[in-house]
Amino acid sequence: MNFRFTAARPAILLAAVGVALAGCASKSGGPAAPATVQPIDNADQIGDVIARLERGDAKAAKKSLETMRKRDPNDARAAMLLESITADPQEILGARSFAYTAKAGDTFPALAQRFLGNRDKFYALARYNGFDNPSALAAGRALRIPGEEPRAAPPPAPKPRPTPPPASKPVTPPPAAKPKPAAPAANPALARQLRSQGLAALNRGEVDRAVVLLHRALAANPGSAVIKADLTRAQRIRKTVKARR
Known part of the structure; x- marks a missing residue:
């Protein structure tokens, strides 16, 4: 007799809890509405995509970028990153290049910003040099950088020795006009x-x-x-x- 009464107590307690919850729901006008899920936009997702590409996970990055392109077909940044995975890197960056030896601290994103003017071209630059994983770049590695090699800055001119002031102030000639930069050669x-x-x-x-x-x-x-x-x-x-x- 006592055994049956004791075994039934959990069921009674559960029933009481259910009645109490039902009462609370009815007082509040029905069940609480689920929380609104904020949609993810391309700006929130681009950082994760770049991190995957830096690790060499091109498959996951490509899947995310294709989703981003469907979400916003005019997203130029997503289009560029997707092109860096799927297109021929020489078609993107050009066939002309110059030699460069990687130094300590060099990364493909930093090199893309320095030589190509756009950090997002780092994965195309890595593929241009046969890297599937951009993070594997090490100091001493021979690379090819697309474009023309930058000219080295000329050494500073030696400081002139001080001379005694002239008897009369010389006439200062007008500054020479700066030559206009030459237009890039057509191809x-x-x-x-x-x-x-x-x-x-x-x-x-x-x-x-x-x-x-x-x-x-x-x-x-x-x-x-x-x-x-x-x-x-x-x-x-x-x-x-x-x-x-």
Whole structure:
């Protein structure tokens, strides 16, 4: 008799707790609404993607970047990082390069910022040099850096010895006009190649990539009216596609 009474007590307690919870819910007007989940945007996710690429986890980074591109097709930063995984690095950075020996403390992100002017090109630079894992760079490693080798700064001129003041103040000549920097040399062969790739991307419906490639083609041959017309058409198509979304 006592055994049955004792065994039944947990069930009675559970029932009492259920009644109390039901009463609380009814007093508050029903069950509490679930907390709102804040959506993740590309700016919140880009840091994780870069960290994966720095570790050499290109597969996970590519999956995240494809999701980001679907979320925002006009995200140029995500497009550049995705291109650094999928495209030929020589197509992205160019075939011309110069030799460089890695020094202590060098990293691919730092080298990309220093020589290419964009830290986000670090994974393309790593692949350019045969690295799947950018963090494996070590001092003494021979690398190829895309572009022209920077000129070394001239040594400082020796300080002139002090001379006695002149009897009369000399006439100071006007400063010489600074020469205008020379415009970059056109590269019609590269421009044709990039234009062909841009038109192919446009035909596949990859409007954003087509605009990027045609921009690069025009930079390689600024005087080409044909490339300007192709770029204008691609930009107009992109604007139309964006307006329909």
